[in-house]
Amino acid sequence: MAQGDIPEALTFDDVLLLPAESAVLPAGVDTQTRLTNSIPLNIPLVSAAMDTVTESNMAIAMAQAGGIGVIHRNMSVEAQAAEVYRVKRFEAGLVLDPVTISPDSTISELRAVKSQHGFSGFPVIDDSGALVGIITNRDIRFVSDDSVKVSTMMTTEVVTVPEHVDPEIAKKLLHQHRIEKLIVIDDEGRCAGMMTVRDIQRSRDNPKSCKD
Incomplete structure (x- = not known):
């Protein structure tokens, strides 16, 4: 390939987004979305189903923030059920x-x-x-x-x-x-x-x- 045929390539460090005026106020932003037709989320965040990321504690924290955590399956079925049970028993206020x-x-x-x-x-x-x-x-x-x-x-x-x-x-x-x-x-x-x-x-x- 000739030197003149090499396309321009950029990394993240090569790009800078300049802030600009916006008519959208933070208080008016709606971050609600849906994971599925029957599972609404208040923020569009999902934690990964990895054994180093999501078990009951992370799933609870994600739910409190408005997102959802997907508990990993790198454990027995009984252990998975126990993790889900801990999350389901936890509800803020009740x-x-x-x-x-x-x-x-x-x-x-x-x-x-x-x-x-x-x-x-x-x-x-x-x-x-x-x-x-x-x-x-x-x-x-x-x-x-x-x-x-x-x-x-x-x-x-x-x-x-x-x-x-x-x-x-x-x-x-x-x-x-x-x-x-x-x-x-x-x-x-x-x-x-x-x-x-x-x-x-x-x-x-x-x-x-x-x-x-």
Whole structure:
């Protein structure tokens, strides 16, 4: 090839985009898009399905920001399901279908469930599915005998709220009763979820979070 036939080639460092005046204001920009017909995103960002990039922590962070994380499959099916489960259980403002404990369970069993899921409070549900109390770190902090039943240590006067409660009302109740957790109940009075101070604050901090 003759020297005169060599086409011009540029690298990123060879190009400079000059800023220019725009009629579009940042506040007027809509970054919403769709990953699929049924999966909307608030920001057009997807994290890669790589074992060095996306597991549950990254997927949660992406959802909070308004994007989505694709969990990699370089692990067993059971491990993949566990990662997805962690993401689906995490929703800013509300813990849906919370992990519960039986009043007949021992404190030792409670500690094992707490260690497995990483939660600090659990609704106490009897065999009929009725809400009979709540047990938190505060209730068991000084318990030395782990064979004690949950029913003897739980708080029976539970502050509850209906489904779809306004977060501001929930926040006021938490402050009024000096507690950190509210049990959400359905129309039949059964436990449908749980709200915490941290969850409500997280929801306010991430207004663009994606949920399904």
